[in-house]
Amino acid sequence: MITKLDLYRVFCQVAKSKSFSKASKELYMTQPAVSQSIMQLERELDIRLFNRTTKGVVLTNEGKLLFEYINSAINLINAGEEKILEFKDLTMGELKIGVGDTISKYFLLPYLEKFHNKYPNLKFKIINGTTIELCSLIKSGEIDIAICNLPINDGSLEVIPCGEVRDIFVCGEKYNDLTRDKVSIEDIVRYPLIFLEPSSNSRKYVEKFMLSKGIKISPEFELGSFDLLLEFARINLGIACVVKEFSKEYLEKGLLYEINISEEIPSRSIGICHLKSVPLSIASTKFVEILED
Template sequence: MITKLDLYKVFCQVGKSKSFSRAAKELYMTQPAVSQAIMQLEGELDIRLFNRTPKGVSLTNEGNILFEYINSAINLINVGEEKILEFKDLTVGELKIGVGDTISKYFLLPYLEDFHNRYPNLKFKIINGMTLELCNLIKSGEIDIAICNLPIDDPSLEIRPCKEVRDIFVCGEKYKELSKEKVSLEEIVKYPLIFLEPNSNSRRYVEKFMISKGIKISPEFELGSFDLLLEFARINLGIACVVKEFSKSYLEQGLLYEVNVLEEIPNRSIGVCYLKSVPLSLASTKFVEVLES
């Protein structure tokens, strides 16, 4: 007997495949069985879910709305099934981590290496994205944990700080004098500024702090890469706002200079996030322990 959950699984696969025949192959079903399942679901819901054409099918507006919810729910079900199949000794399993490029490169890599050495049979799936994107991926069940720039204000997430970092301003040789004597934030914004793009959590944190001081920023350059911030400052295109802990090699080699500001930006943290409502897998729990140690 086909259950409502079975119908929804067929519905999701047809929505992804955009074809009854391709969905049938993925589900190891016959095409008539797939068609019958969709007709049954449409009958039970009393609504048309797909537009049928000779080239395939497409979701109706109502079908699109339903697909978003059902796809997330089935992802979470699949995650639950995967978790119970993991052995307690972590000899099998997969750890799905969401992380931004910068945190991945400058913070996460040593922890991945350590964890892999301890549990070599575990697989990693790393998904890159910005903080808001990663939070949504946690909620849809597509990743187990995310390592993000804090603060994050989301009551559905458990947030645990792991490492404290400090945002600073840096410059190249052209503006070297700014590293010698104390400079006010009001003076800094008179120079060409180099910031991350507005959607970055790091950018929003610094911008919020400066607005609290009555200072509005208007960057000359808005970049999507932390490494480009360093390089743009190095070739004297302006004053860049960067994370000090991730810029040590440039500062130690004398490629960049830290601007000597009168009022430092308050420290913030990098942290690990996961759903409060879903227990962490054993692999995720062990990895969080490694991060916090």
């Protein structure tokens, strides 16, 4: 007897494949069985889910809406089934981590190495994205945990701080005179500024701090890459706001200089995020323990 869940699994595969015949191969079902399943689901919901064309099928507007919910639900179910397998002494399974490019490069790599050496049979799936994108992926069940810039204000997520970072201003040789004495934030904004794009959590944090001092910024350069911040400052295009812990190589080699501002930007945290309503898998728990250490 085919269950409602079975029908939804068929529905999702047809939506992804855009073809009954392709979906039947993926599901190891006959094409008539797939077609009958979709017809049964449409009857039960009393709504048309697909438009049939000579090239295959496409979702109706109602079908698109249903797919968003059902696909997320099935991803969560699949995640739950995968977590059960991980109970076998962590000898199998997959750890799906969401992380931004900068945190991945400058913070996460040593912890991934340590975890892999301890549990070599576990697979890693690393998905890069913005903090907003990663929070959405957690909720849809596509990743187990995310490593993000804090703060994150979302009641559905559990947030565990695992490291502190500090935002600073740096410059190249052209503006090196700014490093001799303390400089006020008011003076900093008179120079060409180099910041991350407005959607970045790091940018929002610094911008909020500066607004609290009555200072509104209007950067000359807004970039999508932390590495570009360092390079733009190095070639004297302006004053860049960067994370000190992620800029050590440039600072130690004398490629960039830290500007000593009169009022330091308060340090902030990098944190681990996961869904409150779904218990962490054993693999995720062990990885979080390594991060917290």
